[in-house]
Amino acid sequence: MSEKINVLIKKCIKGEQKAQMDLYDLYCEAMYYVACRYLIDEEEAKDAMQEGFLKAFLKLNIYKDKVSFGAWLKKIIINQCIDVLKKKKLETVSIENQFLEIVDEDTSWEFNYEISKENIVNTINKLPEKYKLVLQLYLIEGYNHSEISEITKLPIKTSRTHLRRGKMLLRELLKEQNYEAKY
Amino acid sequence: MKQNIRNLFKQEVLQKKKLPDSHREGFLEKLTASKKKRKRITMLYKYAAIFSILFSIGFVVTNLFSKENNATDTALEIQLREIEKTYLENIDKEWQSFIVLTKDEKLIKRYEDKLGELNEGYQEISSQYKIDKNNMIVIEALIENLKTRLQLLQDIQQHINLLNKEHENTTI
Numbered sequence: 001m002s003e004k005i006n007v008l009i010k011k012c013i014k015g016e017q018k019a020q021m022d023l024y025d026l027y028c029e030a031m032y033y034v035a036c037r038y039l040i041d042e043e044e045a046k047d048a049m050q051e052g053f054l055k056a057f058l059k060l061n062i063y064k065d066k067v068s069f070g071a072w073l074k075k076i077i078i079n080q081c082i083d084v085l086k087k088k089k090l091e092t093v094s095i096e097n098q099f100l101e102i103v104d105e106d107t108s109w110e111f112n113y114e115i116s117k118e119n120i121v122n123t124i125n126k127l128p129e130k131y132k133l134v135l136q137l138y139l140i141e142g143y144n145h146s147e148i149s150e151i152t153k154l155p156i157k158t159s160r161t162h163l164r165r166g167k168m169l170l171r172e173l174l175k176e177q178n179y180e181a182k183y
Numbered sequence: 184m185k186q187n188i189r190n191l192f193k194q195e196v197l198q199k200k201k202l203p204d205s206h207r208e209g210f211l212e213k214l215t216a217s218k219k220k221r222k223r224i225t226m227l228y229k230y231a232a233i234f235s236i237l238f239s240i241g242f243v244v245t246n247l248f249s250k251e252n253n254a255t256d257t258a259l260e261i262q263l264r265e266i267e268k269t270y271l272e273n274i275d276k277e278w279q280s281f282i283v284l285t286k287d288e289k290l291i292k293r294y295e296d297k298l299g300e301l302n303e304g305y306q307e308i309s310s311q312y313k314i315d316k317n318n319m320i321v322i323e324a325l326i327e328n329l330k331t332r333l334q335l336l337q338d339i340q341q342h343i344n345l346l347n348k349e350h351e352n353t354t355i
Contacts (some may be wrong), residue, residue: 017214017215020214032202033199046209050206108187110187
Protein backbone atom coordinates (compact mmCIF):
# COMPACT_ATOMS: atom_id res chain seq x y z
CA MET A 1 0.00 0.00 0.00
CA SER A 2 2.63 2.53 1.07
CA GLU A 3 4.83 1.52 -1.89
CA LYS A 4 1.92 2.17 -4.22
CA ILE A 5 1.37 5.55 -2.61
CA ASN A 6 5.04 6.44 -2.87
CA VAL A 7 4.98 5.72 -6.59
CA LEU A 8 1.84 7.80 -6.94
CA ILE A 9 3.42 10.66 -5.02
CA LYS A 10 6.49 10.66 -7.26
CA LYS A 11 4.25 10.76 -10.34
CA CYS A 12 2.22 13.57 -8.80
CA ILE A 13 5.38 15.61 -8.19
CA LYS A 14 6.10 15.27 -11.90
CA GLY A 15 2.63 16.71 -12.47
CA GLU A 16 0.92 13.61 -13.88
CA GLN A 17 -2.77 14.34 -13.71
CA LYS A 18 -3.82 10.69 -13.66
CA ALA A 19 -1.69 10.00 -10.60
CA GLN A 20 -3.14 13.08 -8.91
CA MET A 21 -6.66 11.84 -9.56
CA ASP A 22 -5.71 8.35 -8.29
CA LEU A 23 -4.35 9.86 -5.08
CA TYR A 24 -7.51 11.92 -4.75
CA ASP A 25 -9.67 8.84 -5.23
CA LEU A 26 -7.74 6.99 -2.54
CA TYR A 27 -8.09 9.65 0.13
CA CYS A 28 -11.01 11.91 -0.77
CA GLU A 29 -13.68 10.14 1.27
CA ALA A 30 -11.54 9.94 4.42
CA MET A 31 -10.53 13.58 4.02
CA TYR A 32 -14.13 14.58 3.39
CA TYR A 33 -15.02 12.88 6.66
CA VAL A 34 -12.34 14.93 8.43
CA ALA A 35 -13.45 18.18 6.75
CA CYS A 36 -17.06 17.58 7.77
CA ARG A 37 -15.96 17.51 11.40
CA TYR A 38 -14.90 21.14 11.07
CA LEU A 39 -17.33 22.54 8.55
CA ILE A 40 -20.97 21.76 9.08
CA ASP A 41 -21.98 22.79 5.57
CA GLU A 42 -21.17 19.73 3.45
CA GLU A 43 -20.64 21.75 0.28
CA GLU A 44 -18.16 23.94 2.14
CA ALA A 45 -16.46 20.85 3.57
CA LYS A 46 -16.15 19.34 0.08
CA ASP A 47 -14.66 22.55 -1.33
CA ALA A 48 -12.20 22.87 1.55
CA MET A 49 -11.18 19.23 1.11
CA GLN A 50 -10.59 19.73 -2.63
CA GLU A 51 -8.68 22.97 -2.09
CA GLY A 52 -6.61 21.12 0.50
CA PHE A 53 -5.75 18.48 -2.11
CA LEU A 54 -4.64 21.18 -4.56
CA LYS A 55 -2.41 22.69 -1.87
CA ALA A 56 -1.05 19.28 -0.98
CA PHE A 57 -0.12 18.64 -4.65
CA LEU A 58 1.89 21.86 -4.63
CA LYS A 59 3.63 20.92 -1.39
CA LEU A 60 4.23 17.26 -2.28
CA ASN A 61 7.94 17.77 -2.90
CA ILE A 62 8.42 18.69 0.77
CA TYR A 63 6.54 15.63 2.05
CA LYS A 64 8.84 13.29 3.94
CA ASP A 65 7.64 9.82 4.86
CA LYS A 66 8.35 10.37 8.57
CA VAL A 67 4.59 10.55 8.99
CA SER A 68 2.05 8.59 6.99
CA PHE A 69 0.79 10.33 3.89
CA GLY A 70 -2.74 10.25 5.30
CA ALA A 71 -1.67 12.09 8.46
CA TRP A 72 0.26 14.66 6.41
CA LEU A 73 -2.68 15.22 4.10
CA LYS A 74 -5.11 15.41 7.02
CA LYS A 75 -3.15 18.28 8.56
CA ILE A 76 -3.35 20.23 5.31
CA ILE A 77 -7.09 19.58 5.01
CA ILE A 78 -7.65 20.66 8.63
CA ASN A 79 -5.63 23.80 8.01
CA GLN A 80 -7.76 24.54 4.99
CA CYS A 81 -10.93 24.07 7.04
CA ILE A 82 -9.59 26.39 9.75
CA ASP A 83 -8.81 29.00 7.11
CA VAL A 84 -12.45 28.81 6.04
CA LEU A 85 -13.57 29.10 9.67
CA LYS A 86 -11.29 32.09 10.17
CA LYS A 87 -12.80 33.79 7.17
CA LYS A 88 -16.08 33.39 8.95
CA LYS A 89 -14.52 35.21 11.90
CA LEU A 90 -13.95 32.46 14.37
CA GLU A 91 -14.15 33.86 17.87
CA THR A 92 -11.02 33.75 19.95
CA VAL A 93 -10.62 34.24 23.68
CA SER A 94 -9.04 37.56 24.56
CA ILE A 95 -5.87 37.60 26.67
CA GLU A 96 -7.57 39.43 29.56
CA ASN A 97 -9.93 36.54 30.01
CA GLN A 98 -7.05 34.19 30.56
CA PHE A 99 -6.07 35.94 33.79
CA LEU A 100 -9.57 35.74 35.11
CA GLU A 101 -9.61 32.02 34.51
CA ILE A 102 -9.75 29.96 37.68
CA VAL A 103 -7.09 27.36 37.15
CA ASP A 104 -8.78 24.10 36.64
CA GLU A 105 -6.58 21.33 37.91
CA ASP A 106 -8.59 18.70 36.16
CA THR A 107 -6.14 17.10 33.77
CA SER A 108 -7.95 13.81 33.65
CA TRP A 109 -9.88 12.63 30.70
CA GLU A 110 -11.68 9.98 32.73
CA PHE A 111 -15.34 9.95 31.81
CA ASN A 112 -18.16 7.59 32.57
CA TYR A 113 -17.65 4.26 30.90
CA GLU A 114 -21.12 4.25 29.38
CA ILE A 115 -20.39 7.21 27.20
CA SER A 116 -19.96 6.19 23.61
CA LYS A 117 -17.50 7.67 21.17
CA GLU A 118 -20.33 8.77 18.94
CA ASN A 119 -21.99 10.56 21.83
CA ILE A 120 -18.78 12.42 22.64
CA VAL A 121 -18.34 13.50 19.01
CA ASN A 122 -21.94 14.68 18.82
CA THR A 123 -21.62 16.62 22.07
CA ILE A 124 -18.37 18.24 20.96
CA ASN A 125 -20.20 19.43 17.84
CA LYS A 126 -22.67 21.27 20.04
CA LEU A 127 -19.94 23.30 21.77
CA PRO A 128 -19.05 26.89 20.80
CA GLU A 129 -16.77 26.91 17.76
CA LYS A 130 -13.52 27.84 19.56
CA TYR A 131 -13.84 25.02 22.13
CA LYS A 132 -15.08 22.57 19.59
CA LEU A 133 -12.06 23.21 17.37
CA VAL A 134 -9.41 22.67 20.04
CA LEU A 135 -11.20 19.63 21.47
CA GLN A 136 -11.42 18.08 18.03
CA LEU A 137 -7.76 18.71 17.33
CA TYR A 138 -6.66 17.38 20.72
CA LEU A 139 -9.03 14.53 21.33
CA ILE A 140 -10.09 13.31 17.92
CA GLU A 141 -7.04 14.12 15.78
CA GLY A 142 -4.58 13.50 18.61
CA TYR A 143 -2.46 16.63 18.13
CA ASN A 144 -0.47 18.05 21.03
CA HIS A 145 -0.62 21.67 22.19
CA SER A 146 2.25 22.93 20.07
CA GLU A 147 0.72 21.29 16.98
CA ILE A 148 -2.67 22.82 17.80
CA SER A 149 -1.04 26.19 18.26
CA GLU A 150 0.67 25.80 14.89
CA ILE A 151 -2.57 24.82 13.14
CA THR A 152 -4.85 27.39 14.76
CA LYS A 153 -2.17 30.14 14.97
CA LEU A 154 -3.28 30.65 18.57
CA PRO A 155 -0.79 30.96 21.44
CA ILE A 156 -0.33 27.66 23.31
CA LYS A 157 -1.72 29.32 26.46
CA THR A 158 -4.92 30.20 24.65
CA SER A 159 -5.35 26.77 23.15
CA ARG A 160 -4.82 25.20 26.60
CA THR A 161 -7.49 27.51 28.02
CA HIS A 162 -9.88 26.60 25.23
CA LEU A 163 -9.23 22.94 25.81
CA ARG A 164 -9.81 23.21 29.56
CA ARG A 165 -13.02 25.15 29.15
CA GLY A 166 -14.12 22.88 26.34
CA LYS A 167 -13.61 19.83 28.48
CA MET A 168 -15.57 21.42 31.31
CA LEU A 169 -18.43 22.19 28.99
CA LEU A 170 -18.27 18.72 27.52
CA ARG A 171 -18.56 17.20 30.99
CA GLU A 172 -21.48 19.47 31.86
CA LEU A 173 -23.34 18.70 28.67
CA LEU A 174 -22.79 14.99 29.11
CA LYS A 175 -23.94 15.29 32.73
CA GLU A 176 -27.10 16.96 31.55
CA GLN A 177 -27.64 13.98 29.35
CA ASN A 178 -27.42 11.88 32.51
CA TYR A 179 -24.31 10.11 31.44
CA GLU A 180 -22.19 11.82 34.04
CA ALA A 181 -24.68 11.81 36.88
CA LYS A 182 -22.01 11.18 39.49
CA TYR A 183 -20.00 14.29 38.55
CA MET B 184 -16.68 2.71 36.04
CA LYS B 185 -14.40 5.20 34.28
CA GLN B 186 -12.68 5.32 30.96
CA ASN B 187 -10.09 7.65 29.49
CA ILE B 188 -11.89 9.05 26.48
CA ARG B 189 -8.55 9.89 24.83
CA ASN B 190 -7.99 6.18 24.37
CA LEU B 191 -11.32 5.97 22.58
CA PHE B 192 -9.89 8.03 19.73
CA LYS B 193 -6.37 6.66 19.73
CA GLN B 194 -7.18 3.64 17.64
CA GLU B 195 -9.06 5.76 15.18
CA VAL B 196 -8.85 4.43 11.66
CA LEU B 197 -9.49 6.81 8.81
CA GLN B 198 -13.23 6.86 8.52
CA LYS B 199 -14.86 7.66 5.23
CA LYS B 200 -17.82 9.67 4.12
CA LYS B 201 -19.52 9.38 0.79
CA LEU B 202 -19.09 12.40 -1.41
CA PRO B 203 -21.73 13.91 -3.71
CA ASP B 204 -21.80 12.30 -7.17
CA SER B 205 -20.18 15.02 -9.23
CA HIS B 206 -17.26 15.62 -6.88
CA ARG B 207 -14.67 13.98 -9.17
CA GLU B 208 -15.59 16.12 -12.18
CA GLY B 209 -15.54 19.21 -10.01
CA PHE B 210 -12.11 18.36 -8.66
CA LEU B 211 -10.72 17.59 -12.10
CA GLU B 212 -11.92 21.00 -13.24
CA LYS B 213 -10.26 22.71 -10.27
CA LEU B 214 -7.07 20.73 -10.85
CA THR B 215 -6.85 21.73 -14.51
CA ALA B 216 -7.67 25.34 -13.67
CA SER B 217 -4.98 25.46 -10.98
CA LYS B 218 -2.44 23.97 -13.40
CA LYS B 219 -3.25 26.57 -16.03
CA LYS B 220 -3.02 29.30 -13.43
CA ARG B 221 0.30 27.95 -12.19
CA LYS B 222 1.57 27.66 -15.75
CA ARG B 223 0.69 31.29 -16.35
CA ILE B 224 2.38 32.29 -13.13
CA THR B 225 5.48 30.23 -13.97
CA MET B 226 5.64 31.82 -17.41
CA LEU B 227 5.27 35.22 -15.79
CA TYR B 228 8.03 34.36 -13.34
CA LYS B 229 10.21 33.13 -16.21
CA TYR B 230 9.75 36.35 -18.12
CA ALA B 231 10.33 38.36 -14.96
CA ALA B 232 13.47 36.33 -14.23
CA ILE B 233 14.80 36.76 -17.79
CA PHE B 234 14.04 40.46 -17.68
CA SER B 235 15.67 40.96 -14.29
CA ILE B 236 18.75 38.95 -15.36
CA LEU B 237 19.11 41.03 -18.52
CA PHE B 238 18.49 44.18 -16.56
CA SER B 239 21.09 43.32 -13.93
CA ILE B 240 23.64 42.30 -16.59
CA GLY B 241 23.01 45.60 -18.35
CA PHE B 242 23.27 47.45 -15.09
CA VAL B 243 26.50 45.72 -14.07
CA VAL B 244 28.06 46.19 -17.50
CA THR B 245 27.19 49.88 -17.75
CA ASN B 246 28.28 50.37 -14.17
CA LEU B 247 31.63 48.67 -14.85
CA PHE B 248 32.21 50.68 -17.97
CA SER B 249 31.20 53.94 -16.42
CA LYS B 250 33.42 53.16 -13.42
CA GLU B 251 36.29 52.42 -15.77
CA ASN B 252 35.63 55.60 -17.68
CA ASN B 253 35.35 57.54 -14.47
CA ALA B 254 38.62 56.14 -13.25
CA THR B 255 40.55 56.95 -16.43
CA ASP B 256 38.77 60.25 -16.81
CA THR B 257 39.55 61.35 -13.31
CA ALA B 258 43.18 60.30 -13.66
CA LEU B 259 43.39 62.22 -16.93
CA GLU B 260 41.38 65.08 -15.54
CA ILE B 261 43.53 65.32 -12.43
CA GLN B 262 46.64 65.37 -14.57
CA LEU B 263 45.19 67.96 -16.88
CA ARG B 264 43.92 70.04 -14.00
CA GLU B 265 47.31 69.94 -12.29
CA ILE B 266 49.12 70.96 -15.44
CA GLU B 267 46.55 73.64 -16.08
CA LYS B 268 46.76 74.93 -12.51
CA THR B 269 50.56 75.12 -12.48
CA TYR B 270 50.65 76.80 -15.85
CA LEU B 271 47.97 79.32 -14.99
CA GLU B 272 49.48 80.14 -11.60
CA ASN B 273 52.89 80.65 -13.15
CA ILE B 274 51.47 82.70 -16.00
CA ASP B 275 49.54 84.86 -13.56
CA LYS B 276 52.53 85.31 -11.26
CA GLU B 277 54.88 86.18 -14.10
CA TRP B 278 52.23 88.36 -15.67
CA GLN B 279 51.87 90.39 -12.51
CA SER B 280 55.61 90.88 -12.14
CA PHE B 281 55.79 91.63 -15.87
CA ILE B 282 53.19 94.39 -15.50
CA VAL B 283 55.03 95.79 -12.50
CA LEU B 284 58.35 95.76 -14.32
CA THR B 285 57.37 97.09 -17.69
CA LYS B 286 55.67 100.25 -18.59
CA ASP B 287 55.53 99.27 -22.21
CA GLU B 288 51.79 99.44 -22.83
CA LYS B 289 52.11 97.96 -26.32
CA LEU B 290 54.00 94.95 -25.02
CA ILE B 291 51.47 94.39 -22.25
CA LYS B 292 48.62 94.72 -24.73
CA ARG B 293 50.27 92.29 -27.14
CA TYR B 294 50.72 89.57 -24.55
CA GLU B 295 47.32 90.30 -23.04
CA ASP B 296 45.68 89.74 -26.41
CA LYS B 297 47.67 86.60 -27.05
CA LEU B 298 46.87 85.18 -23.67
CA GLY B 299 43.23 86.18 -24.04
CA GLU B 300 43.00 84.43 -27.39
CA LEU B 301 44.67 81.34 -26.01
CA ASN B 302 42.37 81.37 -23.00
CA GLU B 303 39.28 81.61 -25.20
CA GLY B 304 40.59 78.77 -27.35
CA TYR B 305 41.29 76.75 -24.26
CA GLN B 306 37.74 77.26 -22.92
CA GLU B 307 36.34 76.16 -26.26
CA ILE B 308 38.40 73.00 -26.37
CA SER B 309 37.60 72.37 -22.71
CA SER B 310 33.88 72.42 -23.42
CA GLN B 311 34.43 70.02 -26.33
CA TYR B 312 36.48 67.81 -24.06
CA LYS B 313 33.63 67.73 -21.50
CA ILE B 314 31.26 66.44 -24.19
CA ASP B 315 33.61 63.90 -25.72
CA LYS B 316 36.15 62.76 -23.19
CA ASN B 317 37.59 59.98 -25.33
CA ASN B 318 38.39 62.11 -28.38
CA MET B 319 42.16 62.10 -28.77
CA ILE B 320 42.10 65.13 -31.10
CA VAL B 321 40.44 67.23 -28.39
CA ILE B 322 42.91 66.08 -25.74
CA GLU B 323 45.81 66.77 -28.08
CA ALA B 324 44.41 70.23 -28.81
CA LEU B 325 44.20 70.91 -25.06
CA ILE B 326 47.81 69.89 -24.59
CA GLU B 327 48.78 71.93 -27.62
CA ASN B 328 47.07 74.97 -26.16
CA LEU B 329 48.91 74.52 -22.89
CA LYS B 330 52.16 74.06 -24.77
CA THR B 331 51.59 77.35 -26.57
CA ARG B 332 50.89 79.02 -23.27
CA LEU B 333 54.06 77.51 -21.91
CA GLN B 334 55.86 78.91 -24.90
CA LEU B 335 54.29 82.26 -24.25
CA LEU B 336 55.23 82.01 -20.61
CA GLN B 337 58.79 81.28 -21.61
CA ASP B 338 58.72 84.30 -23.91
CA ILE B 339 57.44 86.43 -21.05
CA GLN B 340 60.08 85.05 -18.74
CA GLN B 341 62.74 85.86 -21.28
CA HIS B 342 61.36 89.37 -21.56
CA ILE B 343 61.26 89.73 -17.83
CA ASN B 344 64.79 88.48 -17.51
CA LEU B 345 65.88 90.96 -20.11
CA LEU B 346 63.98 93.73 -18.40
CA ASN B 347 65.35 92.71 -15.01
CA LYS B 348 68.86 92.83 -16.36
CA GLU B 349 68.19 96.21 -17.91
CA HIS B 350 66.64 97.37 -14.64
CA GLU B 351 69.63 96.10 -12.69
CA ASN B 352 72.03 97.76 -15.14
CA THR B 353 70.24 101.06 -14.89
CA THR B 354 70.09 100.96 -11.08
CA ILE B 355 73.83 100.09 -10.89
